[in-house]
Amino acid sequence: MSLQAKIQDVFNEPACDKNLLKDEKARKKGCSKPLTPGAAAGGCAFDGAKIVLQPITDAAHLIHGPLACEGNSYDNRHAASSGPLLYRTSFTTDVTELDVVMGQGEKKLYRAIREIVETHAPPAVFVYSTCVTALIGDDIEAVCKTASAKFATPVIPVIAPGFAGAKQLGNKLAGETLFDHVIGTAEPEVSTPTDINIIGEYNLSGELWQVEPLFRRLGIRLHACITGDARYRDVASAHRSRVNMMVCSAALINLARKMEERYGIPYFEGSFYGVEDTSDALRQTARLLVRTGADPDLLTRTEALIAEEEARVWARLAPYRPLLQGKRVLLYTGGVKSWSVVSALMEMGMEIVGTSVRKSTAEDKARIKQLMKDDPHMFEAIAPRDMYRMLKDREADIMLSGGRTQFIALKAKTPWMDINQERHDAFAGYDGMVEMVKKIAAAIHNPVWAAVRAPAPWETAEADDLFAPNFLADALVTPTFGGPVLTETVLADTLPQDAPALPAGAFLKAFAGSDAQELGEC
Amino acid sequence: MSIVVPVRKSATVNPLKQSAPLGAAMAYLGVEGAVPLFHGSQGCTAFALVLMVRHFKETIPIQTTAMNEVSTILGGADHLEEALLNLKSRMKPKLIGIASTALTETRGEDMAGEVRTILKRRADDLAGTTVVYASTPDFTGALEEGWAKATEAVIAGLVPETRVAGADPLAVNILVGQHLTPGDIEAVRDLVESFGLTPTLLPDISLSLDGTVPDAWVPTSYGGTPLAAIGAMGRAAATFAIGEHMAAPGRLLADRTGVPLTVQPSLTGLEAADAFVAALARLSGRPVPERQKRERSRLVDAMLDGHLIVGERKVAVAAEPDLLFAVTTLLAGLGARIVGAVSTAVGSRALERIPAEEVLIGDLGDLERLAREGDADLIATHSHGRQAAERLHRPHLRIGFPIFDRLGSQHKVSVGYAGTRALMFEIANLFQAEHHAPSPAGLDPFRDRPVPAALSPEPRPC
C-alpha cells in the first residue's frame, strides 16, 4: 500500500469516536489540521513513529536520513528497559549532500544495515524513512526486503516521513507497521489463558513496573507490552494473547481494532492514571479474560485486590489533603490528564482552574465536564503570553505541564511539575497517584518560592532606609535570614496566599482569540 | 600536525553532530529581538527547539515554515511568505533569521532569490523587521557551520558597506564562535573593557540565553547584540574572530568595511590567552591591567600544580573542530596524551593542528572505540557521551552542546586566564576523584607479563 493510501486508511478509523461523528468528506481529510507557517509547533510523523517503536529494547533502530532527524533528537525520552540496551544506541545513515546527488542513499542504507547486523546481531532492525530520503525516492521497502533475506534478520521498513504529518499520524503509522510486519510472525514459547497485551504503554520512567505487579498478583501474565520494555519476539507473538488493553487515548486504536479483526482478541481502552481508572483497568481486563475462557474466579479476586488497594491508596493520600486544600491547579498537557487524575486532585480539595483537552477522548471530556460542572475550565490551548500573564498574576498555585511550558511557569515564579511523557517520575497505578500528589504538595510548599519572589533589597519600599549608612550595623544586630524552620504541618496555614482567589474560570475569558498553535504539548 | 581521517562507515552510531540549522538558530538568538525561522518541515524545528530547551533551560522561540509533502514538491515560497507575515504580526521581531534545512535544499530552490522577491513585494508589511537568510542544509556541516553562516547573514543584512574603519578608535568587534558559552562571552567582554575598549560582540547569547528572569513575557530573544551596534561595526578599529569557523564572517565584515581582521583560533590556554591580551594591549595602547597580571600568575601556578595530575593521562575527546582544538591543546599542553580525537567536519583548519596523530571524522561510537583501544582515563564530549562513559567506567567531562544532564553549562567559563584555570581544575578533579589506592596486585611487576620458560616457577633439578 502506498504511503498516501496508508494515511487514508488510518484516518478512516472506524473505531475512533471522533471520526464517527464526521461525514465522508471530512473523514477523508484526516484528523490533522493544516499547519500555519510561522505559527506551528510539535513533532513530525517520524518522531511519532519512533516514540512508538523505539522502546522495543533489543531491536536496532536505524534512521535513514540526513543528520538532523536523529542527531537532534536521540536519547530524549526515558523509556526504561529491564534488560537489553541496544535500543538506546542511535543509528543513522547521516545522508550527505554527496549521497543525495550521487543517488547513493539506498546503497548506504543497505551497508548500514549490514554493519549493524554484523556488529550487534539484533533480533530485528527497524528502518525509519525521513523527509529527504522519501523525497529523493529511496525505495526503503525494497532495501529492507533484500536485507531481510540476505542477513536472515527481520528488517522492518517504517514509512512515516516527517512531512507526511504530525506526531499522532506517526504513532498510527507505527501501529500499522507492527501489524503488517511484526505481529503474528512468531509463536510464543508458552501461552496461558490469562495472557494479555498492553498497547500504547512505553514504560516511560518505568511506569509499566508500577502496574505490572498488580496483574501478576491476579495471576494475569503480561505477554507483550507494545512497546514498553518489550522484546522483539514478544511483540511478534502478541497475536496469541487473550486480551488487549489500549492506553494513551486513541494513538494506537487502529492496531487494537485490526488485532481484534484478524486474531479475535477483544480490547478495551483504559488508563493507569488515577485511582478509579486503575481499578477500572483491572476490572475490565479480568472481565474480558473470563469472557475468553479464564477461570471466573478471577473476577472475585480482582474485586478483592481493588478494594484492598483503594483503601490503602486513599489512606496514604489523606495526609496531603490539608496541604492541598484550596490550592488552584492548571493542567496543561496532552499526557496524564484523564478525568480520574482530575477527580483525585479534586478529592484532595484542589481546585482545577483549567485543563487543556487536546487529545482527550470525547468520553474523557464529558466526564471532566461533569466533574467540574462548568466548561469554561476546558480549553484547547493557551498562548504563551497569556499563560505567563496568568501565572504571574498568581491565578494558579501550580501548573502541571510538559517541558515546553516549563520555563513559562518558572520564569513567572510559579510552582511547576512535569507530567508529560518526558518526565522522570513514574505516576502510574495506585502508588503512582500517591507519588504525584506528594510531588505536587512538595512543589507548592517549597520554601524557594518565598525567596525568589521577594524583591531585591534595593527594590523594596524601605530601600532608602536600607541603604542609609547605618544599614550594615543594624543588620548585624538583627539578622534577617534564617527564621524558624517550617515543618510540613505548619506549612499549610502559614504560607501566604499570594493572590485573592478569582472566580473560577475567570481568566479563561481572556484567551478568546489567542493563538492555540504557539505551543504544542505531549 | 594531525591527519584528518574522513568517515568510512555507513551507519553512524550515536551521532556527535547536531545540525547546522540548529547552530544558525542559536546564533540568531544572539541578536536582540530575533526569531529564527526554519524553512522546512515542522518536525525539524520541534527537535531543535526541544534540544535547546534541554540545554539552556529557557523557552526558545524558533518557528517553522511548516512545509509538507505537497508544498515541498511544488516549492515553498508561499509558505515562506506566509510565515514571515505571521511572525511579523504575532511577535513583532526586530530580526527574522531564516535557516534553510535539508528538505528545502534537496528540492534545489533558489531560496535567496525568493527571499529577495518576497521582501520587495512585502516591503510595507515587513517594515521595521530585518529579514536575513542563511543556507544551512542539514547534510553539510554541524553547529559551527550553521552558526557561522547565520552570523554572515546578519552581517550581510545589517552592516552597511562603508569605509570609515577606525572612526571609533576604541571600538572593537568580536565575532564570537559557537564554542563559547554565555559565561565565556561575558568574560571576553569584561577583558576587552578592562583595556578601556568598547566591544561589540556578535552573536551575543550572553544577553539572551544566560538564564535571567525578565519581568515580562518576551516572545522573541530577550537580549543579544543590539541592531544599532551591528550597524556600527564598520566604525571599529579592529575585528577579532574567535575560532577558525568565524574567519569567514570576519572576512565578510572586513570586505564590507575595511576593519582589519585577526583570527584568534582559541582563547583557552596560557598561550592563547597571552596572544589575545597582548593584542588588546597593543590596540588600546594601555598596559595590561594588574588584575590580568595576577590572573596570569595564578594560572601559571595552577599549571604547575595541575600538570602533576593531568600529565601522562590518556584522554579521548569528541567535539566540533574549534572546541576540540581548544580542549586538546590545553590537555596536551599539560602533558596529557590524546588517544582519541573525533570531530564533525572535514576542511576546518583547526583540525590540522590538533595535538593527536589522527583526527577521525566520526561519531560517539568512534569515540567509545578509541577510548577503549587507547585505554583512556577520561572522555570529553557532550552529554550524549554518558552512555559510553558508563560502559567504559571512565569519568566524563561534559563539553560542547548539548549538555542536558548537568546544570549551569551556560555559565561555565573556559576562556582567558581565569577560565583556563577553571577548566583545568575541573579536569584534574575528575582524575583525582578516580584515585586508586596501590594494591599488591596492581604493583606486581609480573602481572600480565609472559614469563620466559627459563624463569618459569617449576622446581629446577639441583
Ligand code: SF4
Ligand atoms: S520533519 Fe522530516 S526532516 Fe524534519 S525531523 Fe522530521 S523526518 Fe526529519
